[in-house]
Amino acid sequence: MYLDKFKIKDQLCEFDIELNEGYIFDYYNSCGINFHDYQYVFPTELATLSLKYFLEKFPIPNGSIHTSQEIEITTPIKIGSKLTCRAFLDSIKEIRGRGIVIVNIKYTKSKKILGHANATLLVPLS
Numbered sequence: 001m002y003l004d005k006f007k008i009k010d011q012l013c014e015f016d017i018e019l020n021e022g023y024i025f026d027y028y029n030s031c032g033i034n035f036h037d038y039q040y041v042f043p044t045e046l047a048t049l050s051l052k053y054f055l056e057k058f059p060i061p062n063g064s065i066h067t068s069q070e071i072e073i074t075t076p077i078k079i080g081s082k083l084t085c086r087a088f089l090d091s092i093k094e095i096r097g098r099g100i101v102i103v104n105i106k107y108t109k110s111k112k113i114l115g116h117a118n119a120t121l122l123v124p125l126s
Helices: 021-031 043-057
Strands: 011-018 065-073 082-095 098-109 112-124
Touching (some): 011 043, 043 065
Antiparallel strands (some): 098 112
16 A cells, blocks of 8 residues: 555655745636735645645555645744655555545744644555
């Protein structure tokens, strides 16, 4: 099964992301948001970008579905910030012939945790 070589709570990977204005502008356009003079990153932007980077490192198998995303920002994150993201395997369960995988991503800057997200993936068992 997907990520089965890891144990629960193992760190899967670490990567840096930069929430620059170019990415933010593209995100706003794709969501139909009029660009205003925002100072802080929307939580959904951060979740989308970090999940993209994670899935580039660990592509999900054909037939998989990204079913949900939860995100909590504990400290506002300014546009232009560079963050370190650490992805951990939160849980794997088998239900009705499918695997339910939850990946937790912690967002840090200068070793301070600014927030975290959980992505739930429904993956085939084989």
